[in-house]
Amino acid sequence: MHQNLTATPSAKEFDRPDLYINRELSWVEFNRRVFGEAKDCRHPLLERVKFVSIFDSNLDEYIMIRLAGLKDQLAAHVISLSPDGLTAEEQLAVVRELQAPLIQEVHYYWLNDLIPLLAEQHIHIMDYEQLNEGQRASMLSYFEREIFPVLTPLAVDPGHRFPHISNRSLNLAVSITDPSLKEPRFARVKVPPSLPRLVPVPVLSENAHTVAFVWIEQVIAAHLYMLFPGFDVWESYPFRVLRDADIELQEDEASDLLESIEQGIRERRFGSVVDLAVNPSMPPRIRSLLLDNLEITENDLTIIDGHLGLSDLMELYSLERPDLKDPPFTPRQPAALRKEQNLFTTIREHDILMHHPYDSFNSVVDFIRAAAHDPQVLAIKQTLYRVGTHSPVVDMLLEAIENGKQVAVLVELKARFDEENNIEWARELERVGVHVVYGLVGLKTHAKAAMVVRKEEDGLRCYVHLGTGNYNATTARIYEDLCLFTCRPDIGADVTNLFNMLTGYSRQRSYRKLLVAPIGLRRSISECIEREIQLQKEHGNGRLIFKMNALVDPEIIHLLYRASQAGVSIDLIVRGICCLRPGIPGVSENIRVRSQVGRFLEHSRIFCFGNNGNEEIYLGSADMMQRNLNSRVEALFPIEDPVLCEAIRDRVLQPYLADTVNTYELLSDGVYVRVKPEPGEPLFDCQAWFIKHPLIEPETEDNGFGTSALPSGS
Structure with missing residues (x-):
C-alpha cells in the first residue's frame, strides 16, 4: 500500500502524507483486532461471544460519532485534508470499502463458527423455523403475555406520516394487504428494547446445562397476524438505524450548561440518520421506501447477511456457565493497605501505587470512606467523569456531607453517552449540599483526581489520589489502570491549584509537578522528548516508552520521528488508533508500535523517559491527541518514589513489551500482525502475569522498598 518510503532528514519531510496512517x-x-480475539481459540467460548458483542458496540459508536462527523464535514463543504492527505469524502469511501467485508466476516463467523460451538456446549441459538410445535406454542404464550401489550404498530399511508425511527432501534418493516382493496400497505413495528433480544425457549434434555434461545424479532414476525387482524401479512424484514449522536454545544452562549446538555440529549434523538442496516432479503421497493423517508442514500446502507445488532449478544454472557468464561480472580489489596493503622498514616509513610483490576478498587472507595468518617478531615474535592449508575464513591461523598465535611465535586456533564447519568448524579449531590461544578467553558475535564484536606498536628495536609481511570467501581473490574496515593506537598499544592482552576476563577499558568492540559502538558512532553534526543547525541542512550490509548497528534508524531532519526530507542504501546507509521527507513526505523487487546481493556497512560539512566515516569489521563492536549483538562503526575519507578519499569512496562499472547505489532504499511514467541520460547501473557504478581513484593512492601525483576516465564 505504501511503497518506497525511504526518507532523508529535511525540514519539510514530515509534511508527506505517506508518513501517516489515516485515523479512521x-x-x-x-x-479488527477486537474481532481477532473472538476468533482466538485460547479464549473460553462465552468470552469469544463477548468480543463479537464488543466489536458491534464499538462499530455503532464509531458510526454515530466519527462517520457522522465526516458526513457533517462533507455537507459543510470542508476542504481541509487529513494528515495523510484525504478529504472527508475520500475517508468516508475508504472506510466503507474496508468496513463492509469486515462486518460480513464477523456475521459469517458468528453464524457458521460460534453458533455451532455454542450448540456443542448445549447453548442453542435457534431461528423460529427450527422450533417444534411445542416450542412454538410456548412462544405464542410468551408473545401474548410479554410482547403483544408493548407493541405499537405504526401504519404509513397518506393519513399516517412515516414514524420517527429511534437511534439504535431494531424494527420490522411489514408489508400487508387489505383483502378487499388488494392494495399493499406498509407498517413499522419497533422491537421493544426493554425485552430480552434472545427469548428463552423450553427444551427437553438430559444435560442440565442445556438452554435454547430464539430471536425476539422472529417471534414478533411469526405473530404479526395478531397485530393486523383483517389484513393479510405478506412479509416482514428487520432493519436497524444509527443516528448522529454527537452533541454540539455553544458553551459560550449557554446560560446554564446543565440545561444546554439536557436539551442536546433530547435533540440527539432526532440526529440525522447515518446508517441503515438491512438483510439482503429485503426487496428493493421496501429498501427504497426506507431510504427515501430516512433521507439517506445507498451509500448509507449496510447490507448484513445475518442477525442485526450483535451487540445484544452480551446477554449470553450472563449465563451461569463458568466453564465457558475466564476463571475468576480476587483482586488483591496491597500489603501496605492491609496494615492495622489509619489509612492516612500509611500514605504519610510512603506513596502507594496500585494497578487495577489486579489491585482492588475497593481501596479507592476506602480512601473516600476514611475521609468521610475521619473527624480530622475538613474537606474532600473530586472530579467525576464516568462513575456508573451505582457508585460507591458517590455514596461515600454523600456520607461525607452528612458528617459535616465540605465536599466539592466537578461532574463532567459532557462525558459522551454518560451525560444523562452524570446529570442525575450532579442533581443528587447538589440536593444534599455538595458544591457541584460542571467544568470550564469550552473544555472537557478528563483529569482523574481526588483530594482530602486533613487537619494534623503540624497543620493542614493534603492527601491525594491521582489515576489514569475513572472512579467507576464496575469498569474497574475490567479496565486496566494505574493510580497513586500520595501526600507529597508539591503534588498536594498542584492539585489544590487544579481544583481552584476548575471551581473558581483561577488562571493558574504553571504547576510544580503536574503536567496539566491545556496549559503546559504539550510543552512539557515535547521538552522531555527533546531531552532524549539530546541525550542520545551526547551519551547514545536516549529511551522512550509510552503507553496510551491513542496516538494522533501530528506535532507529537513529528517529535517522535525526529527522536527516531536521532537514534532514540522508542517503544509505543498504543491500544487503539495510531497514526504514526513505524519502520520507515530514515524516519521511524527506531520506533516499534504494539497494541494489546485481551481479557482486560488496557486503559492506563504511561510516559517513561530514559533520562540518562534516571527514569522519569508520568502517569495520567491524557492520550496524545489534539483533543486531549488542546481541548481538555488533563493531568499527568510524576512517580517520584524510586521503588515505584522501578516497579513500573520492571513489573508493568517490561511485561507489556514481553507479551506474546495479547500483542499485535504495527507494520509500516498499517497492517497489524500478532506477535509470536521466538522458536522454543513459551507464550507469555502479561495480563495473566499481572494477576499472579503484585507491583511490589509483599516481603519488601511494608518498608516501601524493593521490587523483583520480571521472571523469564509466566
Missing part, C-alpha cells in the same frame, strides 16, 4: 482506517484496524 486505524480505528477500523483496532476493531
Whole structure:
C-alpha cells in the first residue's frame, strides 16, 4: 500500500502524507483486532461471544460519532485534508470499502463458527423455523403475555406520516394487504428494547446445562397476524438505524450548561440518520421506501447477511456457565493497605501505587470512606467523569456531607453517552449540599483526581489520589489502570491549584509537578522528548516508552520521528488508533508500535523517559491527541518514589513489551500482525502475569522498598 518510503532528514519531510496512517482506517484496524480475539481459540467460548458483542458496540459508536462527523464535514463543504492527505469524502469511501467485508466476516463467523460451538456446549441459538410445535406454542404464550401489550404498530399511508425511527432501534418493516382493496400497505413495528433480544425457549434434555434461545424479532414476525387482524401479512424484514449522536454545544452562549446538555440529549434523538442496516432479503421497493423517508442514500446502507445488532449478544454472557468464561480472580489489596493503622498514616509513610483490576478498587472507595468518617478531615474535592449508575464513591461523598465535611465535586456533564447519568448524579449531590461544578467553558475535564484536606498536628495536609481511570467501581473490574496515593506537598499544592482552576476563577499558568492540559502538558512532553534526543547525541542512550490509548497528534508524531532519526530507542504501546507509521527507513526505523487487546481493556497512560539512566515516569489521563492536549483538562503526575519507578519499569512496562499472547505489532504499511514467541520460547501473557504478581513484593512492601525483576516465564 505504501511503497518506497525511504526518507532523508529535511525540514519539510514530515509534511508527506505517506508518513501517516489515516485515523479512521486505524480505528477500523483496532476493531479488527477486537474481532481477532473472538476468533482466538485460547479464549473460553462465552468470552469469544463477548468480543463479537464488543466489536458491534464499538462499530455503532464509531458510526454515530466519527462517520457522522465526516458526513457533517462533507455537507459543510470542508476542504481541509487529513494528515495523510484525504478529504472527508475520500475517508468516508475508504472506510466503507474496508468496513463492509469486515462486518460480513464477523456475521459469517458468528453464524457458521460460534453458533455451532455454542450448540456443542448445549447453548442453542435457534431461528423460529427450527422450533417444534411445542416450542412454538410456548412462544405464542410468551408473545401474548410479554410482547403483544408493548407493541405499537405504526401504519404509513397518506393519513399516517412515516414514524420517527429511534437511534439504535431494531424494527420490522411489514408489508400487508387489505383483502378487499388488494392494495399493499406498509407498517413499522419497533422491537421493544426493554425485552430480552434472545427469548428463552423450553427444551427437553438430559444435560442440565442445556438452554435454547430464539430471536425476539422472529417471534414478533411469526405473530404479526395478531397485530393486523383483517389484513393479510405478506412479509416482514428487520432493519436497524444509527443516528448522529454527537452533541454540539455553544458553551459560550449557554446560560446554564446543565440545561444546554439536557436539551442536546433530547435533540440527539432526532440526529440525522447515518446508517441503515438491512438483510439482503429485503426487496428493493421496501429498501427504497426506507431510504427515501430516512433521507439517506445507498451509500448509507449496510447490507448484513445475518442477525442485526450483535451487540445484544452480551446477554449470553450472563449465563451461569463458568466453564465457558475466564476463571475468576480476587483482586488483591496491597500489603501496605492491609496494615492495622489509619489509612492516612500509611500514605504519610510512603506513596502507594496500585494497578487495577489486579489491585482492588475497593481501596479507592476506602480512601473516600476514611475521609468521610475521619473527624480530622475538613474537606474532600473530586472530579467525576464516568462513575456508573451505582457508585460507591458517590455514596461515600454523600456520607461525607452528612458528617459535616465540605465536599466539592466537578461532574463532567459532557462525558459522551454518560451525560444523562452524570446529570442525575450532579442533581443528587447538589440536593444534599455538595458544591457541584460542571467544568470550564469550552473544555472537557478528563483529569482523574481526588483530594482530602486533613487537619494534623503540624497543620493542614493534603492527601491525594491521582489515576489514569475513572472512579467507576464496575469498569474497574475490567479496565486496566494505574493510580497513586500520595501526600507529597508539591503534588498536594498542584492539585489544590487544579481544583481552584476548575471551581473558581483561577488562571493558574504553571504547576510544580503536574503536567496539566491545556496549559503546559504539550510543552512539557515535547521538552522531555527533546531531552532524549539530546541525550542520545551526547551519551547514545536516549529511551522512550509510552503507553496510551491513542496516538494522533501530528506535532507529537513529528517529535517522535525526529527522536527516531536521532537514534532514540522508542517503544509505543498504543491500544487503539495510531497514526504514526513505524519502520520507515530514515524516519521511524527506531520506533516499534504494539497494541494489546485481551481479557482486560488496557486503559492506563504511561510516559517513561530514559533520562540518562534516571527514569522519569508520568502517569495520567491524557492520550496524545489534539483533543486531549488542546481541548481538555488533563493531568499527568510524576512517580517520584524510586521503588515505584522501578516497579513500573520492571513489573508493568517490561511485561507489556514481553507479551506474546495479547500483542499485535504495527507494520509500516498499517497492517497489524500478532506477535509470536521466538522458536522454543513459551507464550507469555502479561495480563495473566499481572494477576499472579503484585507491583511490589509483599516481603519488601511494608518498608516501601524493593521490587523483583520480571521472571523469564509466566
